[in-house]
Amino acid sequence: MSTTQSPRSDTRTRIIAVALELFSEQGYEKTSLREIADRLGVTKAALYYHFKTKDDIVHGIVQTMAAPIDETIAWGEQQQWSPEVRDELIRRFAAGMAERAPLLRFFHENQPALRESSAGLEFKDRMIRMIRLVQGPDASFEDRLRATMALFSINSAFFLLKNDQEGLAQHLVDPGNEAKVHSVHEAMDAALTVATEISGLIKG
Amino acid sequence: MSTTQSPRSDTRTRIIAVALELFSEQGYEKTSLREIADRLGVTKAALYYHFKTKDDIVHGIVQTMAAPIDETIAWGEQQQWSPEVRDELIRRFAAGMAERAPLLRFFHENQPALRESSAGLEFKDRMIRMIRLVQGPDASFEDRLRATMALFSINSAFFLLKNDQEGLAQHLVDPGNEAKVHSVHEAMDAALTVATEISGLIKG
DNA sequence: GTCTATAGGACGATAGAC
DNA sequence: GTCTATCGTCCTATAGAC
Numbered sequence: 001m002s003t004t005q006s007p008r009s010d011t012r013t014r015i016i017a018v019a020l021e022l023f024s025e026q027g028y029e030k031t032s033l034r035e036i037a038d039r040l041g042v043t044k045a046a047l048y049y050h051f052k053t054k055d056d057i058v059h060g061i062v063q064t065m066a067a068p069i070d071e072t073i074a075w076g077e078q079q080q081w082s083p084e085v086r087d088e089l090i091r092r093f094a095a096g097m098a099e100r101a102p103l104l105r106f107f108h109e110n111q112p113a114l115r116e117s118s119a120g121l122e123f124k125d126r127m128i129r130m131i132r133l134v135q136g137p138d139a140s141f142e143d144r145l146r147a148t149m150a151l152f153s154i155n156s157a158f159f160l161l162k163n164d165q166e167g168l169a170q171h172l173v174d175p176g177n178e179a180k181v182h183s184v185h186e187a188m189d190a191a192l193t194v195a196t197e198i199s200g201l202i203k204g
Numbered sequence: 205m206s207t208t209q210s211p212r213s214d215t216r217t218r219i220i221a222v223a224l225e226l227f228s229e230q231g232y233e234k235t236s237l238r239e240i241a242d243r244l245g246v247t248k249a250a251l252y253y254h255f256k257t258k259d260d261i262v263h264g265i266v267q268t269m270a271a272p273i274d275e276t277i278a279w280g281e282q283q284q285w286s287p288e289v290r291d292e293l294i295r296r297f298a299a300g301m302a303e304r305a306p307l308l309r310f311f312h313e314n315q316p317a318l319r320e321s322s323a324g325l326e327f328k329d330r331m332i333r334m335i336r337l338v339q340g341p342d343a344s345f346e347d348r349l350r351a352t353m354a355l356f357s358i359n360s361a362f363f364l365l366k367n368d369q370e371g372l373a374q375h376l377v378d379p380g381n382e383a384k385v386h387s388v389h390e391a392m393d394a395a396l397t398v399a400t401e402i403s404g405l406i407k408g
Numbered sequence: 409g410t411c412t413a414t415a416g417g418a419c420g421a422t423a424g425a426c
Numbered sequence: 427g428t429c430t431a432t433c434g435t436c437c438t439a440t441a442g443a444c
Binding site: 027028138144145198 | 230231232233234312313314315316317336339341342343344345346348349350352353356357360361364380381382383384385390391394395397398401402405
Binding site: 009011042043045046049050 | 413
């Protein structure tokens with residue numbers, strides 16, 4: 001961030017932040033524009049000044065949040081594939097995602113709402129390109145699946161973390177002595193370990 | 205199936221089938237009761253004779269579809285954990301899921317809608333128990349993540365299959381020579397291979 | 409750039425006849 | 427067991443004043 005980004009407006013930025021939070025928590029459909037507006041202390045009509053439709057807010061979220069993934073993809077598409085490049089792709093993806101867990105969660109949990117939206121399709125394209133970069137050329141179906149799981153494990157680590165933090169499913173019998181993790185940093189370290197292991201199975 | 209199950213009624217069964225299909229395709233929120241009723245050639249009010257609420261339909265779906273998972277969990281909870289038991293759990297889970305891909309897809313894509321519903325919580329409990337059985341006792345956070353990814357890979361294989369069948373993302377440049385797969389059987393074989401590999405990383 | 413006011417429609421759910 | 431009819435609520439989105 002060497003240049004000062006000029007946010008199109010402060011309110012616009014705040015709308016995106018609040019919308020992402022609420023969409024992630026409760027889902028796209030269950031979050032009404034009234035709720036977003038109330039949280040910001042404005043009215044619904046004000047939202048419509050900044051965004052043409054509800055779906056357009058999603059588009060704004062993707063545009064502002066997905067930039068690091070694009071950079072990783074652009075980098076990867078210039079490399080000759082090798083196991084080292086593959087591991088570096090995973091490392092960069094994980095690093096970019098660490099601060100962007102809400103975006104991942106939002107996409108993970110709102111697939112139906114996003115399937116028809118252009119923003120959703122764009123994001124899906126990004127993920128498919130990332131998977132292709134990781135799997136390498138002439139990949140078998142198994143290798144495609146391994147690449148998918150390697151990237152997904154980044155994502156899943158944050159869900160496990162979140163469950164641990166919320167103390168979810170504490171009512172279940174036999175929790176055993178399983179290790180919980182309590183910081184984003186710990187979760188990301190573990191995620192990177194497992195993701196690299198799984199991607200190491202490619203072309204095995 | 206040695207005994208003849210008496211379906212509570214044929215219409216009830218048909219409602220569940222259609223609802224599962226539509227919920228999986230378009231999501232829970234975007235599927236209206238009118239749409240389900242129309243597809244069946246009945247009215248909304250008829251649905252309310254069989255199910256108290258829209259959410260109750262989800263409950264019906266889970267009850268009828270999740271039985272094989274319960275059997276696997278019950279079996280697993282009686283075993284002393286070992287790598288062999290772990291692999292057998294994955295094998296049984298995959299076998300049960302092969303015909304039940306729509307259910308997995310439904311849960312994968314409707315997390316927000318299901319978070320507060322009792323049916324959704326019940327299903328989540330099932331998955332947590334499966335993960336705990338696979339990860340074994342005294343699991344590290346990494347092992348928990350590995351177990352999660354092993355089970356998820358079954359699920360993801362069906363998504364890849366579905367994308368291949370739909371010819372999705374064909375517009376993306378550089379499809380390469382990646383291998384596509386065209387039958388559920390092939391996808392399940394691959395899924396089992398990868399899931400076993402990943403679970404083999406546990407306690408590595 | 410934000411407001412009030414409201415159009416206009418879809419939805420889940422219920423009442424009561426048959 | 428299925429119907430018609432409707433209630434009450436909530437929604438996205440727009441028009442127009444300030």
